[in-house]
Amino acid sequence: MIAKLVLRGALDTNCYFLADETTGRGLLIDPGAQGDRVVELCRQKGWIVEKILLTHGHFDHFGGAETVRAAFGCPVLIHESGAALLADPALNLSGILDEPFTLQNPQLLREGDEIAPEGLPELTLRVIHTPGHTCDSCVFYWAQGGAAFVGDTIFKGSYGAYHYPTGDLRAELKSIREKILTLPPDTVLLSGHSEQTTVAAEARYY
Numbered sequence: 122m123i124a125k126l127v128l129r130g131a132l133d134t135n136c137y138f139l140a141d142e143t144t145g146r147g148l149l150i151d152p153g154a155q156g157d158r159v160v161e162l163c164r165q166k167g168w169i170v171e172k173i174l175l176t177h178g179h180f181d182h183f184g185g186a187e188t189v190r191a192a193f194g195c196p197v198l199i200h201e202s203g204a205a206l207l208a209d210p211a212l213n214l215s216g217i218l219d220e221p222f223t224l225q226n227p228q229l230l231r232e233g234d235e236i237a238p239e240g241l242p243e244l245t246l247r248v249i250h251t252p253g254h255t256c257d258s259c260v261f262y263w264a265q266g267g268a269a270f271v272g273d274t275i276f277k278g279s280y281g282a283y284h285y286p287t288g289d290l291r292a293e294l295k296s297i298r299e300k301i302l303t304l305p306p307d308t309v310l311l312s313g314h315s316e317q318t319t320v321a322a323e324a325r326y327y
Contacts, residue, residue: 122147123268123311126162130154131218132181134313137270139244139263140168146238148246149189150174150261150270151313153181156188163193171238174246175199175227176272177258178206179285180215182313183224198236200250201229203257212286230259246270249300253293254281260301268309275301275323276315298327 126136130153140147145168152159152173163170170193175183178199186197199207206212210221230236230248237245246261254273258281261270273281275297283290301310306321 123266124166124168125311126159128152128154128159128185130181130184132314134181135311135315136185137311138163138168138170139246139266139270141238141241141244144241145169146171146241147244148172148174148236148238151176151182151272152185152189153313154184156185156192159185159189160192163189169193170195172236173197174236174261174270175203175207176261176270176274176313177255178203178213179255179273180210180213180218180222182272183207183213184215184222186224197224197227198230199227200248200257200259201231202252203227203255204229206255206257206287214285236261251293251296251300253283253289253291253296255285256287256289258293258296262304262308267305267307268311269301269304271301271310271312273313275310276312277310277318277323278315278326294327297323302327 134153210216232250234248249260
């Protein structure tokens, strides 16, 4: 099961919950704001967040993570190069807000790592490092479900901004062509700020 939550903050962001339908245990991807709302919804639905995954370290993708982490006692995971973004409001872009913020003590991921809720291998996500939007941008690929959580690396009909700190257009296009568009054509791409699309639909643009 994949549930999509549109979280309203300084920027609206798509948050996703990948879970086992029977037990409600799963993985929360990019809780960018409204942590209290996420926790309340999870309680109502009987969902249990075992791990929080961040596609990258921009504030609109982790703004609700601390509240959810505290509520469920679960870790926050990000690519190893993302720790610096989480710790620095200038890099995570929360410096533009009235109250900049950071997030400490994440667990660090590397290319090829696999993540799943305890005892649920069918929900395994593989980490694909896709630098470009930020240096730490990652895709979480669910091979068994034919879906990929792509953050802000690629959108329906476009790609992510690259002019923020640690961004790089050449790296982003390389990541898209070599690491996303090489996934099976029918793979559903679930981004941070657009409707879903597929590898086949986006390949024609590149």
